[in-house]
Amino acid sequence: MNGTTTDGYYFRDERGRLHGPLTRFQYEAWTLRGAIKPGTKVWRQQMGTTYRIAISRKLRWQKVFSPQALGACTEWLMVATTIFALAFLASIRKLRQEIAKELKGDLFGIVFFFVLLFITIAMSIATMRKLSRRFTEEASDICELEV
Secondary structure: OOHHHHOEEEEEOOOOOEEEEEOHHHHHHHHHHOOOOOOOEEEEEEOOEEEEEEEEEEEOHHHHOOHHHHHHHHHHHHHHHHHHHHHHHHHOHHHHHHHHHHHOOOHHHHHHHHHHHHHHHHHHHHHHHHHHHHHHHHOEEEEEEEO
16 A cells, blocks of 8 residues: 555544545535634645644735625624613613512512523623624635644
């Protein structure tokens, strides 16, 4: 068995499965599908020598102002504004007293109010994280470096 039968690109997916050997064309197709991204273990083997490939993201200012990136940024700002509005409303003493007076003695109402508030905040934070990732993907390019 010679070294050329194992030449090509290799990577492990999120489940830990090994893919390879791949040609350069197949490797780029996997990259375009999103299977190969920063944090993925990738290496290239050529004539028995192994080269590790480091994958990272580089911010591209031309892409920061693209419609997709600006859309993600705008959505992030809307969700952040919602969280700040909730925090502002919670800081108003008179409103807190009025809510406490309305819910006094109603255990179901109190539980429902706090569960709804918690779910709103948790979902807003999850949405902000997802939008941050989307902005990063839209405003940057994946760069490869053989080490």
